[in-house]
Amino acid sequence: QKEVEQDPGPLSVPEGAIVSLNCTYSNSAFQYFMWYRQYSRKGPELLMYTYSSGNKEDGRFTAQVDKSSKYISLFIRDSQPSDSATYLCARMNNNDMRFGAGTRLTVKP
Amino acid sequence: NAGVTQTPKFRVLKTGQSMTLLCAQDMNHEYMYWYRQDPGMGLRLIHYSVGEGTTAKGEVPDGYNVSRLKKQNFLLGLESAAPSQTSVYFCASSYSTRPQFFGPGTRLTVL
Numbered sequence: 001q002k003e004v005e006q007d008p009g010p011l012s013v014p015e016g017a018i019v020s021l022n023c024t025y026s027n028s029a030f031q032y033f034m035w036y037r038q039y040s041r042k043g044p045e046l047l048m049y050t051y052s053s054g055n056k057e058d059g060r061f062t063a064q065v066d067k068s069s070k071y072i073s074l075f076i077r078d079s080q081p082s083d084s085a086t087y088l089c090a091r092m093n094n095n096d097m098r099f100g101a102g103t104r105l106t107v108k109p
Numbered sequence: 110n111a112g113v114t115q116t117p118k119f120r121v122l123k124t125g126q127s128m129t130l131l132c133a134q135d136m137n138h139e140y141m142y143w144y145r146q147d148p149g150m151g152l153r154l155i156h157y158s159v160g161e162g163t164t165a166k167g168e169v170p171d172g173y174n175v176s177r178l179k180k181q182n183f184l185l186g187l188e189s190a191a192p193s194q195t196s197v198y199f200c201a202s203s204y205s206t207r208p209q210f211f212g213p214g215t216r217l218t219v220l
Contacts, residue, residue, distance in 0.1 A: 008149070034208045043113075043199055043211035044152070088151065094206050095140070095159065101151040 003027050004091050006100025015109050019076040023089035023100045026070065033065055035074045036088040038102065044088055048074070079107045111135055113212035115200050121218045122190045130185040130215050132200030138210075140203045141183035142167075143175060145196040146214075152199065158183055190219045 006023045013019055021035075032051045036044035048063045050056045056063045062075040072089055086102040116131040132141065142157040144167075154167030158177040172194060174186045183202075187194060195218050201209035 002151075004151075006151075031206060032208055036211075041214075043213045046208055046210060049208045090152075092206070092208065095157055095165070097142075097154060097209065099151040099153075101149055 003098040004089060004100040006089055006103055008101050008103060010104040010106060012106045012108060013079055015079060015081060015107055017079050017107070019079050019083070019105060019107075021074040021076075021087050021089070021103050021105070023072045024070055025072065025091050027091070027093070027098075028067070028070070029093045030091050031094065032092040033063070033072050034090045034092065035063055036090065038086045038088060081107050081109050083107050113200055113202055113210055115198075115212040115215050117215060118213070119216045121220065122187075123220050124191060126190050127186070127188050128190065130198055132183045132185070132212060133181055134202040135181065136202060136210070137180070138202035138204050139180070140205065140209075141177065142201040142203075142209060143173070143183065143185045144199045144201065145169065146199060147196050155185065192219045195219045
Protein backbone atom coordinates (compact mmCIF):
# COMPACT_ATOMS: atom_id res chain seq x y z
CA GLN A 1 0.00 0.00 0.00
CA LYS A 2 1.33 3.41 -0.97
CA GLU A 3 1.75 5.90 1.85
CA VAL A 4 -0.38 8.45 0.03
CA GLU A 5 -3.34 7.21 -2.01
CA GLN A 6 -5.07 9.38 -4.55
CA ASP A 7 -7.84 8.58 -7.02
CA PRO A 8 -6.25 9.06 -10.48
CA GLY A 9 -9.53 10.05 -12.12
CA PRO A 10 -9.84 11.34 -14.75
CA LEU A 11 -12.35 13.84 -13.42
CA SER A 12 -14.35 15.98 -15.85
CA VAL A 13 -16.59 18.85 -14.68
CA PRO A 14 -18.38 21.79 -16.33
CA GLU A 15 -17.06 25.30 -15.89
CA GLY A 16 -18.26 26.86 -12.65
CA ALA A 17 -18.60 23.55 -10.78
CA ILE A 18 -17.16 22.91 -7.34
CA VAL A 19 -14.38 20.34 -7.54
CA SER A 20 -13.38 18.05 -4.69
CA LEU A 21 -10.03 16.25 -4.86
CA ASN A 22 -9.12 13.78 -2.15
CA CYS A 23 -6.20 11.83 -0.73
CA THR A 24 -5.68 9.43 2.14
CA TYR A 25 -2.42 8.76 3.92
CA SER A 26 -1.21 5.99 6.18
CA ASN A 27 1.76 7.43 8.12
CA SER A 28 0.69 9.77 10.92
CA ALA A 29 4.09 11.47 11.12
CA PHE A 30 4.06 14.65 9.08
CA GLN A 31 5.04 18.29 9.07
CA TYR A 32 3.16 19.53 6.05
CA PHE A 33 0.52 18.49 3.57
CA MET A 34 0.83 20.06 0.15
CA TRP A 35 -1.16 20.33 -3.02
CA TYR A 36 0.66 20.78 -6.31
CA ARG A 37 -0.81 21.55 -9.73
CA GLN A 38 0.93 20.13 -12.77
CA TYR A 39 0.09 21.20 -16.29
CA SER A 40 0.88 18.82 -19.11
CA ARG A 41 4.64 18.48 -19.72
CA LYS A 42 5.45 21.00 -16.96
CA GLY A 43 6.89 20.78 -13.47
CA PRO A 44 4.64 20.63 -10.37
CA GLU A 45 3.65 24.05 -9.04
CA LEU A 46 3.00 24.49 -5.33
CA LEU A 47 -0.62 25.53 -4.78
CA MET A 48 -1.11 25.35 -1.05
CA TYR A 49 0.32 23.77 2.04
CA THR A 50 -0.88 23.29 5.56
CA TYR A 51 0.64 21.86 8.70
CA SER A 52 -2.41 21.44 10.85
CA SER A 53 -5.89 20.03 10.81
CA GLY A 54 -8.71 22.20 9.60
CA ASN A 55 -9.18 24.41 6.56
CA LYS A 56 -6.87 26.79 4.73
CA GLU A 57 -8.31 29.05 2.06
CA ASP A 58 -6.58 30.88 -0.79
CA GLY A 59 -8.90 32.50 -3.30
CA ARG A 60 -10.95 29.80 -5.01
CA PHE A 61 -8.93 27.03 -3.38
CA THR A 62 -9.51 25.45 0.04
CA ALA A 63 -7.28 22.75 1.53
CA GLN A 64 -8.72 20.61 4.29
CA VAL A 65 -6.94 18.15 6.57
CA ASP A 66 -8.67 15.64 8.83
CA LYS A 67 -5.98 13.96 10.89
CA SER A 68 -8.41 11.68 12.70
CA SER A 69 -9.41 9.98 9.45
CA LYS A 70 -6.05 10.62 7.66
CA TYR A 71 -7.85 12.39 4.86
CA ILE A 72 -6.82 15.50 2.92
CA SER A 73 -8.94 17.38 0.40
CA LEU A 74 -8.65 20.23 -2.05
CA PHE A 75 -11.78 22.12 -3.06
CA ILE A 76 -11.88 24.37 -6.10
CA ARG A 77 -14.79 26.81 -6.30
CA ASP A 78 -16.06 28.31 -9.56
CA SER A 79 -13.76 26.03 -11.57
CA GLN A 80 -12.29 27.43 -14.77
CA PRO A 81 -10.90 25.75 -17.91
CA SER A 82 -7.49 27.03 -16.81
CA ASP A 83 -7.78 24.74 -13.77
CA SER A 84 -7.49 21.73 -16.09
CA ALA A 85 -4.36 19.97 -14.88
CA THR A 86 -3.16 17.07 -12.75
CA TYR A 87 -3.34 17.73 -9.02
CA LEU A 88 -0.83 16.04 -6.74
CA CYS A 89 -1.19 15.72 -2.99
CA ALA A 90 1.91 15.17 -0.85
CA ARG A 91 2.85 14.54 2.74
CA MET A 92 6.14 15.82 4.11
CA ASN A 93 7.98 14.78 7.25
CA ASN A 94 11.47 16.33 7.48
CA ASN A 95 13.11 15.33 4.18
CA ASP A 96 10.72 12.47 3.49
CA MET A 97 8.17 13.65 0.94
CA ARG A 98 5.60 11.19 -0.40
CA PHE A 99 3.31 12.00 -3.29
CA GLY A 100 0.01 10.64 -4.46
CA ALA A 101 -0.13 9.51 -8.09
CA GLY A 102 -2.16 12.59 -9.06
CA THR A 103 -5.74 13.24 -10.21
CA ARG A 104 -6.26 14.51 -13.73
CA LEU A 105 -8.95 17.22 -13.85
CA THR A 106 -10.62 18.63 -16.95
CA VAL A 107 -12.91 21.65 -16.69
CA LYS A 108 -15.07 21.98 -19.79
CA PRO A 109 -16.22 25.43 -21.00
CA ASN B 110 14.98 35.23 -10.78
CA ALA B 111 14.81 31.97 -12.76
CA GLY B 112 13.87 29.70 -9.81
CA VAL B 113 14.84 26.09 -10.53
CA THR B 114 16.27 25.26 -13.96
CA GLN B 115 17.19 21.90 -15.44
CA THR B 116 19.53 20.93 -18.27
CA PRO B 117 18.91 19.25 -20.71
CA LYS B 118 15.17 19.31 -21.39
CA PHE B 119 15.22 16.11 -23.46
CA ARG B 120 17.69 13.29 -23.95
CA VAL B 121 17.75 9.90 -25.67
CA LEU B 122 20.36 7.38 -24.54
CA LYS B 123 21.28 3.88 -25.55
CA THR B 124 21.47 1.16 -22.90
CA GLY B 125 24.80 1.33 -21.11
CA GLN B 126 25.54 4.98 -21.90
CA SER B 127 26.15 7.49 -19.15
CA MET B 128 24.91 11.03 -18.67
CA THR B 129 24.60 13.82 -16.13
CA LEU B 130 21.54 15.96 -15.47
CA LEU B 131 22.15 19.43 -14.09
CA CYS B 132 19.88 21.31 -11.71
CA ALA B 133 20.47 24.92 -10.74
CA GLN B 134 18.56 27.19 -8.35
CA ASP B 135 18.97 30.88 -7.61
CA MET B 136 16.84 31.08 -4.45
CA ASN B 137 19.73 30.35 -2.05
CA HIS B 138 17.97 27.19 -0.88
CA GLU B 139 19.95 24.76 1.24
CA TYR B 140 17.92 21.68 0.33
CA MET B 141 17.80 20.15 -3.15
CA TYR B 142 16.11 17.00 -4.43
CA TRP B 143 15.94 14.74 -7.47
CA TYR B 144 12.70 12.92 -8.32
CA ARG B 145 11.51 10.70 -11.11
CA GLN B 146 7.91 10.67 -12.32
CA ASP B 147 6.39 7.63 -13.96
CA PRO B 148 2.76 7.04 -15.04
CA GLY B 149 0.66 5.71 -12.16
CA MET B 150 3.59 5.94 -9.72
CA GLY B 151 3.62 9.63 -8.95
CA LEU B 152 6.83 11.37 -7.97
CA ARG B 153 9.47 9.29 -6.21
CA LEU B 154 12.54 10.69 -4.48
CA ILE B 155 15.88 9.47 -5.85
CA HIS B 156 18.46 11.43 -3.82
CA TYR B 157 18.52 14.66 -1.89
CA SER B 158 21.00 17.08 -0.35
CA VAL B 159 20.66 19.21 2.77
CA GLY B 160 23.64 21.41 1.97
CA GLU B 161 26.77 21.86 -0.09
CA GLY B 162 28.90 18.71 0.01
CA THR B 163 26.13 16.50 1.44
CA THR B 164 23.95 13.88 -0.24
CA ALA B 165 21.53 11.20 0.95
CA LYS B 166 19.50 8.39 -0.57
CA GLY B 167 15.78 8.65 -1.17
CA GLU B 168 13.16 6.08 -2.00
CA VAL B 169 14.62 4.81 -5.33
CA PRO B 170 18.41 5.53 -5.38
CA ASP B 171 19.71 2.46 -7.22
CA GLY B 172 21.42 3.18 -10.54
CA TYR B 173 21.91 6.89 -9.79
CA ASN B 174 24.62 9.01 -8.21
CA VAL B 175 24.54 12.66 -7.19
CA SER B 176 26.91 15.44 -6.28
CA ARG B 177 26.46 18.86 -4.65
CA LEU B 178 29.77 20.68 -5.08
CA LYS B 179 28.14 24.12 -5.10
CA LYS B 180 25.14 25.28 -3.11
CA GLN B 181 23.22 26.31 -6.21
CA ASN B 182 23.83 23.13 -8.25
CA PHE B 183 22.77 19.52 -7.83
CA LEU B 184 23.90 16.93 -10.38
CA LEU B 185 22.26 13.58 -11.09
CA GLY B 186 24.35 10.94 -12.84
CA LEU B 187 23.44 7.73 -14.58
CA GLU B 188 26.57 5.60 -14.92
CA SER B 189 25.09 2.86 -17.13
CA ALA B 190 21.62 3.72 -18.34
CA ALA B 191 18.92 1.04 -18.46
CA PRO B 192 15.48 1.11 -20.15
CA SER B 193 13.89 1.10 -16.66
CA GLN B 194 15.37 4.57 -16.16
CA THR B 195 13.20 5.99 -18.93
CA SER B 196 11.25 8.64 -17.06
CA VAL B 197 10.72 12.33 -16.47
CA TYR B 198 13.21 13.68 -13.94
CA PHE B 199 12.42 16.66 -11.74
CA CYS B 200 14.69 18.66 -9.53
CA ALA B 201 13.33 20.60 -6.58
CA SER B 202 14.70 22.91 -3.91
CA SER B 203 13.49 24.26 -0.59
CA TYR B 204 14.39 26.38 2.38
CA SER B 205 15.03 23.84 5.12
CA THR B 206 12.25 21.24 5.44
CA ARG B 207 9.59 23.46 3.94
CA PRO B 208 7.56 22.71 0.80
CA GLN B 209 9.59 22.39 -2.34
CA PHE B 210 9.75 24.28 -5.62
CA PHE B 211 10.18 22.22 -8.78
CA GLY B 212 12.02 22.69 -12.05
CA PRO B 213 10.50 22.10 -15.50
CA GLY B 214 11.77 18.52 -15.86
CA THR B 215 14.03 16.46 -18.12
CA ARG B 216 12.49 13.80 -20.35
CA LEU B 217 14.88 10.87 -20.65
CA THR B 218 14.40 7.89 -22.95
CA VAL B 219 16.74 4.91 -22.74
CA LEU B 220 16.60 2.61 -25.76
